[in-house]
Amino acid sequence: MSEVISLYEEEGAFIRLRWDEELNVWMMHLDCTSWSKTEFKRYIKIFKMVLSDLKAKGIHEVYGLCKDKKAVKFNKMFGATVTGQMVLMDDGSYQILMRMET
Numbered sequence: 710m711s712e713v714i715s716l717y718e719e720e721g722a723f724i725r726l727r728w729d730e731e732l733n734v735w736m737m738h739l740d741c742t743s744w745s746k747t748e749f750k751r752y753i754k755i756f757k758m759v760l761s762d763l764k765a766k767g768i769h770e771v772y773g774l775c776k777d778k779k780a781v782k783f784n785k786m787f788g789a790t791v792t793g794q795m796v797l798m799d800d801g802s803y804q805i806l807m808r809m810e811t
Contacts, residue, residue, distance in 0.1 A: 716759045722752065724759050726771065732796070735763075737771040737809070739787070749786070756787055764811035771811065774804040781805055
């Protein structure tokens with residue numbers, strides 16, 4: 710597994726990136742524990758800055774995995790789209806592959 714790069718981190722929230730050797734794509738993971746309309750607006754601003762930084766570094770798309778419809782909805786709020794592909798995980802489960810342009 711490739712190194713995980715922290716793009717943003719604060720108590721209760723993070724955005725991380727790693728290169729996936731099997732899928733040959735950049736995989737992003739974001740998570741937050743505190744959730745409100747105010748927090749969402751703040752996270753959107755932070756996320757846009759992170760995407761802008763990635764684009765400046767030559768990364769024009771990132772992918773993520775969602776285990777359920779709730780996670781898909783969350784990722785769509787940040788601009789990700791469903792690719793229509795599923796990824797088989799090591800535990801035998803499948804996750805939904807999402808894509809986002811920077």
